[in-house]
Amino acid sequence: xxxxxxxxxxxxxxxxxxEQMEVLRKQIxxxxxxxxxxxxxxxxxxxxxxxxSGMRPGSLCCDPLIPSGHKITGRQRWTxxxxxxxxxxxxxxxxxxxxxxxKIKQITIELSHHGLISETNVYNWFQNRRARSKRKxxxxxxxxxxxxVEPEFESGMRNLHENENTQLSAAGHLMEPETGxxxxxxxxxxxxxxxxxxxxxxxxxxxxxxxxxxxxHYNLF
Amino acid sequence: xxxxxxxxxxxxxxxxxxEQMEVLRKQIxxxxxxxxxxxxxxxxxxxxxxxxSGMRPGSLCCDPLIPSGHKITGRQRWTxxxxxxxxxxxxxxxxxxxxxxxKIKQITIELSHHGLISETNVYNWFQNRRARSKRKxxxxxxxxxxxxVEPEFESGMRNLHENENTQLSAAGHLMEPETGxxxxxxxxxxxxxxxxxxxxxxxxxxxxxxxxxxxxHYNLF
DNA sequence: ATCCTATGAATGAACG
DNA sequence: CGTTCATTCATAGGAT
Numbered sequence: 001x002x003x004x005x006x007x008x009x010x011x012x013x014x015x016x017x018x019e020q021m022e023v024l025r026k027q028i029x030x031x032x033x034x035x036x037x038x039x040x041x042x043x044x045x046x047x048x049x050x051x052x053s054g055m056r057p058g059s060l061c062c063d064p065l066i067p068s069g070h071k072i073t074g075r076q077r078w079t080x081x082x083x084x085x086x087x088x089x090x091x092x093x094x095x096x097x098x099x100x101x102x103k104i105k106q107i108t109i110e111l112s113h114h115g116l117i118s119e120t121n122v123y124n125w126f127q128n129r130r131a132r133s134k135r136k137x138x139x140x141x142x143x144x145x146x147x148x149v150e151p152e153f154e155s156g157m158r159n160l161h162e163n164e165n166t167q168l169s170a171a172g173h174l175m176e177p178e179t180g181x182x183x184x185x186x187x188x189x190x191x192x193x194x195x196x197x198x199x200x201x202x203x204x205x206x207x208x209x210x211x212x213x214x215x216x217h218y219n220l221f
Numbered sequence: 222x223x224x225x226x227x228x229x230x231x232x233x234x235x236x237x238x239x240e241q242m243e244v245l246r247k248q249i250x251x252x253x254x255x256x257x258x259x260x261x262x263x264x265x266x267x268x269x270x271x272x273x274s275g276m277r278p279g280s281l282c283c284d285p286l287i288p289s290g291h292k293i294t295g296r297q298r299w300t301x302x303x304x305x306x307x308x309x310x311x312x313x314x315x316x317x318x319x320x321x322x323x324k325i326k327q328i329t330i331e332l333s334h335h336g337l338i339s340e341t342n343v344y345n346w347f348q349n350r351r352a353r354s355k356r357k358x359x360x361x362x363x364x365x366x367x368x369x370v371e372p373e374f375e376s377g378m379r380n381l382h383e384n385e386n387t388q389l390s391a392a393g394h395l396m397e398p399e400t401g402x403x404x405x406x407x408x409x410x411x412x413x414x415x416x417x418x419x420x421x422x423x424x425x426x427x428x429x430x431x432x433x434x435x436x437x438h439y440n441l442f
Numbered sequence: 443a444t445c446c447t448a449t450g451a452a453t454g455a456a457c458g
Numbered sequence: 459c460g461t462t463c464a465t466t467c468a469t470a471g472g473a474t
Contacts, residue, residue: 013236013237013238013239014236014237014238014239014242015234015235015236015237016234016235016236016237017234017235018234018235021235024245076454076465076466077453077454077455077464077465077466078454078455079453079454080454120455121454121455124454124455124456125453125454127454127455127459127460128453128454128455130459131459131460131461132452132453134459134460135460135461298449298450298451298468298469298470299450299451300449300450300470301450319461319462322461341451342450342451345449345450345451345452346449346450348450348451348462348463349449349450349451351462351463352463352464352465353448353449355463355464356464443474444473444474445472445473445474446471446472446473446474447470447471447472447473448469448470448471448472449468449469449470450467450468450469450470451466451467451468451469452465452466452467452468453464453465453466453467454463454464454465454466455462455463455464455465456461456462456463456464457460457461457462457463458459458460458461458462
């Protein structure tokens with residue numbers, strides 16, 4: 001976006017205090033976080049299931065051109081089918097933390113109806129699921145509790161949504177360097193085209209979620 | 222947002238033009254709309270079906286709910302800035318193979334001074350760096366030992382003919398003894414030339430989507 | 443546009 | 459269990 005920051009004297013200007021600025025900043029940050037989380041969630045939820053023929057990574061599930069039967073590709077490791085995953089997640093979600101040996105066996109049998117699978121696969125899956133879930137949680141907590149060397153400028157906004165492993169987000173982008181004011185809001189000091197760092201600020205497929213009508217808005221600053 | 226500007230004389234103030242203000246307002250408005258839509262969407266979806274909370278990457282497909290029918294750009298991934306890369310390489314070069322946990326956090330903070338980054342990014346970077354470093358080493362050694370046995374370029378093959386039914390390397394990986402699972406030559410729906418394939422999803426703990434910390438901000442404007 | 447390569451990210455499996 | 463490894467997927471950026 002271009003903005004003639006020079007010559008405020010000629011324009012009608014608004015003034016806001018630091019306090020207001022802070023509120024604004026938080027608001028935007030909160031929105032960014034919310035959007036990000038919801039988006040992730042939405043993606044996760046729209047991605048199933050039975051009626052889908054394609055499900056692997058790399059498959060385009062609704063490519064109209066490819067109703068696609070299964071093609072066979074050599075694969076060395078087990079990959080849960082969507083159905084299996086669904087069941088696994090469901091069981092995991094029940095909170096019964098440690099699937100016993102018996103349980104594993106039972107689950108395996110259940111899952112085998114939906115694709116090749118072994119007890120080891122199930123076992124590993126739960127191990128990984130738990131471990132990764134925990135790691136994320138820990139990371140989140142650490143970020144919330146510790147302050148450490150918080151750079152006052154850039155991390156101010158980021159702090160609010162540094163959850164999980166997402167590295168969002170839109171908020172960091174909101175202000176433009178040459179606006180002639182409000183510079184304390186910058187989150188990124190990089191040249192937009194050269195570093196590539198800026199790219200990550202995009203809303204993930206936001207135009208997909210939203211209509212085009214927002215295109216002009218979300219990166220304006 | 223109120224712009225009383227009270228006490229400008231005593232406080233540090235920021236100034237923004239009407240134009241900037243308008244853009245800001247639109248930005249926030251867009252956020253609000255987005256959040257709202259996503260929220261509704263989410264509620265609608267959780268209303269019925271499963272509690273599937275995690276999905277595999279690769280299945281972000283055209284969502285029937287979304288009217289927007291244009292090409293979408295997936296979320297972009299983090300890219301280290303030159304400075305960050307330099308620092309990372311330096312740390313990696315020190316040979317301390319395992320920067321894990323606390324170290325990661327520290328590094329992340331350090332790097333955040335040079336651009337947006339998250340702990341996961343750092344973690345991934347080291348994982349990849351190690352793995353690829355190792356792979357190259359191995360590859361080099363192999364190339365030295367074996368003369369030209371096979372003029373095969375693995376990387377080239379991967380991209381172009383993944384459809385072949387080749388199952389290479391009769392996986393020495395042992396599966397569960399009792400179930401005797403030799404397994405999973407899974408079908409993979411591979412469409413070499415796909416259209417607007419996009420982003421991947423990741424699932425994080427969807428259980429606790431909105432933290433309390435955002436509630437206070439959500440409706441400020 | 444198309445293809446290629448480098449690399450960030452996801453994840454099953456293995457290790458201590 | 460918590461960490462780490464190995465393999466694979468997907469994408470950004472460059473070359474053709």
